[in-house]
Amino acid sequence: MQPTPAPSAFIYLASQSPRRRELLGQIGVRFELLLPDDPAAAEALEAERPGESARDYVVRVCEAKASAAFERLRASPLASAPILTADTTVTVDGAILGKPADAAHAADMLARLAGREHQVLTAVAVGGTHGVHAALSISTVRFAPMRAAQIDAYVASGEPFGKAGAYGIQGRAAEFVAQIEGSYSGIMGLPLYETAALLRAARVEF
Ligand SMILES: Cc1cn([C@H]2C[C@H](O)[C@@H](COP(=O)(O)OP(=O)(O)OP(=O)(O)O)O2)c(=O)[nH]c1=O
Structure with missing residues (x-):
């Protein structure tokens, strides 16, 4: 049996995503950032493996982020507290759409999403003395058709x-999101319902 975790007044958020900070703050969770020293190594964790499903991919990457964060905490004099990590990916026709490398890549992805449905998967993990527990949120998003000029203008916005x-979804793209089914916060990068349940189980106070 795993030991009951001690109550914790805060967590470490091991994420560079400004969206995740904003969303955690929305439910009143106190956090400190636990960021990688080498952001390039962190990005390398996100490399896809051939034949891997989007579901397997997003959970694996989220857990890899958790392991890397545990190593950082172990090597530091910081106080012990639960660690939260997450990973978001978009999938359409079995393909995984990560973060665009450049403007042409972004335009290609948007052309692929325009006028149809896709899925957004976000895995979230909370690790502590009770082990690492993860949840997966899957949402369906339907995009309106987009003209090439609209895609170009959106890419030019930098968003x-x-x-x-x-x-x-939280920005200008809202103009093209015709319908969603699932979790708005999950699409944005951190599903708050699942996150709150994992944090309560880890005895985080908020
Ligand atoms: C679909 C979608 C994704 N996103 C963002 C959330 C994530 O920041 C990003 C997906 O990249 P991730 O690799 O999940 O996260 P990250 O690299 O930004 O941060 P870290 O790995 O350090 O936690 O896409 C939105 O902000 N809005 C959306 O509608």
């Missing part, structure tokens, strides 16, 4: 960069 699938 697609650093975002899975090259869009941000």
